[in-house]
Amino acid sequence: MKFEFTEEHQALRSLIAGVCEQQADPRACYDGQSMIDTRLWSVLCSAGVVGVGVPEAYEGGGGGPVEQVIIAEELGRAVAAVPFSEHAAAAETVALLGSEEQRKRLLFPLARGEAVAGIVLPTPANLKAVEAHRDGARWRLSGHIPLIPNAGAATALLVPAHEDGQVRWLVTEAAQVSALPTVDRTRPAAAAEFGDADAELLSGTDISERPGELLMTLAAAEAAGAAASALQTTARYTTERHQFGLPIGTFQAVKHRLADMLVAVENARSAVYGAAWALAEGETAALSASLAQAVATGNAVAVVSDAVQLHGGIGVTWECDLHLYLRRVKALEATYGSPSTHRGRIADSLLDR
Amino acid sequence: MQQETLAPSGLGELDIDLSEDDAAFAEEWMTWLDTHLPAMHEKLADAGRDADKQALARDWQSQMAAGGWAAITWPLEFGGRAATARQQLIFYLTSAERRVPPLAGRIGINLCGPTLIAHGTSEQQQRFLPPMLDGRHVWCQGFSEPGAGSDLASLRTRGVVDGDSLVITGQKIWTSGAQYADWMFALVRTDPDAPKRRGISFVLVPMTANGIEVRPIRQISGDAGFNEVFLDEVRVPLTNVIGELNGGWNVTRTTLANERAILFMGQQMALTATLRKAITMAKVADPQGVRAADDPHFRDRIAQAWIDVELVRLNGMRNLARVLAGKEPGPEGAMSKLFGQHVEQKLHELALDLGGEFAILDRGAPDAPNRGKWALGWLRTRASTIGGGTSEIQRNVLAERILGQPRDPWADA
Known part of the structure; x- marks a missing residue:
């Protein structure tokens, strides 16, 4: 049944939550120790989580958007420093547009997580920045992309380019990827210099919006998870912290803010699940993905900001984990279109057709 | 395929499976509506005054009751269908889609009926449920009071036991439909000395009783859907109390x-x-x-x-x-x-x-x-x-x- 998670889904959720609880260490990215949480990434790789959306024929998990959303939500809950969402969208692009030979060659390492993929979305600016030209059987990419979200650790990039008046997708492992310092250090961005980098063209010509829609949905799921976790932490804190002789959660100013946070979190989850099911049914998911983004990232920023407020002075210390969440949700809000950008898209579809 | 065409759109979206029973329920409901609904829509379109609409709403309820559709969640023995969650969903979505008119006595059927079924004696059930079901008795709810809104349990309308009777004095407010109602189910304080929630009784009051006065409240929209109900030594038999005396809160x-x-x-x-x-x-x-x-x-x-x-x-x-x-x-x-x-x-x-x-x-x-x-x-x-x-x-x-x-x-x- 739609809108209801199966026992398998619940088991997947518990599995990811358990792995994150034991292995996730987002602080490592702030201590300058590593670009991503390599220990967590390798556990996720060996558990088959990284390739969950890759078809089983290519050693993937054969799952779909619903499973991926559950994973992204749980990773968001732990502010996990792994590029799951971008990697999944890149793998999805190869699975959709690659030839059989390309799928065999490219998807195995992606499913196992031996290659870490980043993805450049086909925005007008990105399409203008990169040029692709044929070089025998191969292709070469030139140009410079100043910002690729969460691609700091990427060893392969999915890059869209104009070719014969249509958008085609290329894969390159030869771009010069340089990581950039980011406000949310658990999602390290990168710049890419292509400089005639060797690349190969994915053979499919269907211009599919699906990788972008999937990525927006998964990023929104990360935000929803982060918000849910911040709310949970806060609701516990407000029953423990006493002032005026009572737990501060007794006071309606606190209680009512918590209730509004709950509404915001559940709305974020509903929006994300709606998009997941639309993608799973193969429906046109542009509006659903915009809905997920518009609701989940904005709500998450509001919820985590409220969480900081309700923690009082402790909430603004480096030691308290809330700033990791605050940075994460703000980064997610800014990354794949702001809530107002997505509302603009929704308005266009409601009012201009 | 057949199930799909029967299922209203919201159901299709939920992508649930309909059992044979559910599908049969849906088909029976649709067929019944085809027979009865168009005539009622015509009559309602011609109705002008509120009183006419109210009479039609009662007429519609008696038709629905005769078809077994007035209270689908009630048990079979009381004229309901003990509808499953899926059947309720089918019923509800279809009703919205086909603009099925509301029942005159929906407050009684939805709120008082289930309470009577859960807590009433068999005599009370036999006496009150049949006319509640077919629209002979329309009910209103007497809960809120001027001093008891969010803090409902602080209500002060008094019920004093006098022999076999309860004598009720006080005031209810925000009572939807009191101007049309035959009966009111009300909360009254029967033990002023007990803690707030333990001195309240749930009692059924005929709106025709001596000592009842209904005054409409005009809202900011200009509508008057709500009323004040004043009770001045209204005498009802103790057999009108549902559940235990002073056990009304539960x-x-x-x-x-x-x-x-x-x-x-x-x-x-x-x-x-x-x-x-x-x-x-x-x-x-x-x-x-x-x-x-x-x-x-x-x-x-x-x-x-x-x-x-x-x-x-x-x-x-x-x-x-x-x-x-x-x-x-x-x-x-x-x-x-x-x-x-x-x-x-x-x-x-x-x-x-x-x-x-x-x-x-x-x-x-x-x-x-x-x-x-x-x-x-x-x-x-x-x-x-x-x-x-x-x-x-x-x-x-x-x-x-x-x-x-x-x-x-x-x-x-």
Whole structure:
């Protein structure tokens, strides 16, 4: 049944939550120790989580958007420093547009997580920045992309380019990827210099919006998870912290803010699940993905900001984990279109057709 | 395939399986509607005065009762169908889709009936349920009082035992439909010395009794749907008390639980209809050639309104899916009132605002947006976040029951 998670889904959720609880260490990215949480990434790789959306024929998990959303939500809950969402969208692009030979060659390492993929979305600016030209059987990419979200650790990039008046997708492992310092250090961005980098063209010509829609949905799921976790932490804190002789959660100013946070979190989850099911049914998911983004990232920023407020002075210390969440949700809000950008898209579809 | 054509659109979207029983239920309901509905729609279109509409609503209820459709959730022995969650969903969605008129006695059927079935004696059930079902007796709910709103348990209408009777004196308020009702189910204080919740009884009062006076309350919209009900030494037999004397607070939990469950299901359909109309009108130029759809601020608000209505739908679907899977309703059910009422209010405000300066025109002005109905809707929905438990009370409930916060220090034990 739609809108209801199966026992398998619940088991997947518990599995990811358990792995994150034991292995996730987002602080490592702030201590300058590593670009991503390599220990967590390798556990996720060996558990088959990284390739969950890759078809089983290519050693993937054969799952779909619903499973991926559950994973992204749980990773968001732990502010996990792994590029799951971008990697999944890149793998999805190869699975959709690659030839059989390309799928065999490219998807195995992606499913196992031996290659870490980043993805450049086909925005007008990105399409203008990169040029692709044929070089025998191969292709070469030139140009410079100043910002690729969460691609700091990427060893392969999915890059869209104009070719014969249509958008085609290329894969390159030869771009010069340089990581950039980011406000949310658990999602390290990168710049890419292509400089005639060797690349190969994915053979499919269907211009599919699906990788972008999937990525927006998964990023929104990360935000929803982060918000849910911040709310949970806060609701516990407000029953423990006493002032005026009572737990501060007794006071309606606190209680009512918590209730509004709950509404915001559940709305974020509903929006994300709606998009997941639309993608799973193969429906046109542009509006659903915009809905997920518009609701989940904005709500998450509001919820985590409220969480900081309700923690009082402790909430603004480096030691308290809330700033990791605050940075994460703000980064997610800014990354794949702001809530107002997505509302603009929704308005266009409601009012201009 | 056949099941698909039978299933109303909302069901298709939920992608649930219909059992043979459910499909048969759906088919019987559709067939019954085909036979009875068109004539009633015609009569209602011709009805002018409120009293005529009220008479038709009673007539419709007697037809529904004869077909076995007036109270599908009641057990078979009381004329119901003991409908499953799926069947209720089919029934509800179809009713909205085919504009099935409301029953005159829906308050009795939805709120008092289940309470009687759960807590009444067999004699009380035999006496009160049949006329409640077929519309001979229309009921109203006498709970709130001028001094007992959010803090309902502080109610002060007194019931004094005198031999075999209870003598009731006091005042009820916000009583919907009291002007048409034959009976009122009321909460009265029968033990003033007991703790607040332990001195209350649930009692059935005939509206024709001596000492009852009903005064309509005119609301900000100009409507008078609510009333004050004054009770001056109204004498009812003790056999009209449901459950134990002074045990009314527990009895009433059944009533309130039913009120909650019913609330959210129709909400989204009404919101969708309002939104659709608002969007259509935003695309049309006003008398001076201005289109709301060209204004960036309105575009953003319209998108947000669509998002909000979608969220009400998605929250409802999640909740329904849980209920249909046999689980307890989740937090998304408890928050549906808080968020849904807020959305309704905001949506009506947007619809009015879309008219720009013409929004100030009321019924009668030729250029009044939507013939003045947006203004009416805006005024009416100011009550959305107050009736049936204020938003502030809902926030307390969410924080305490779902997020585990301590209860208010002044709350009853």
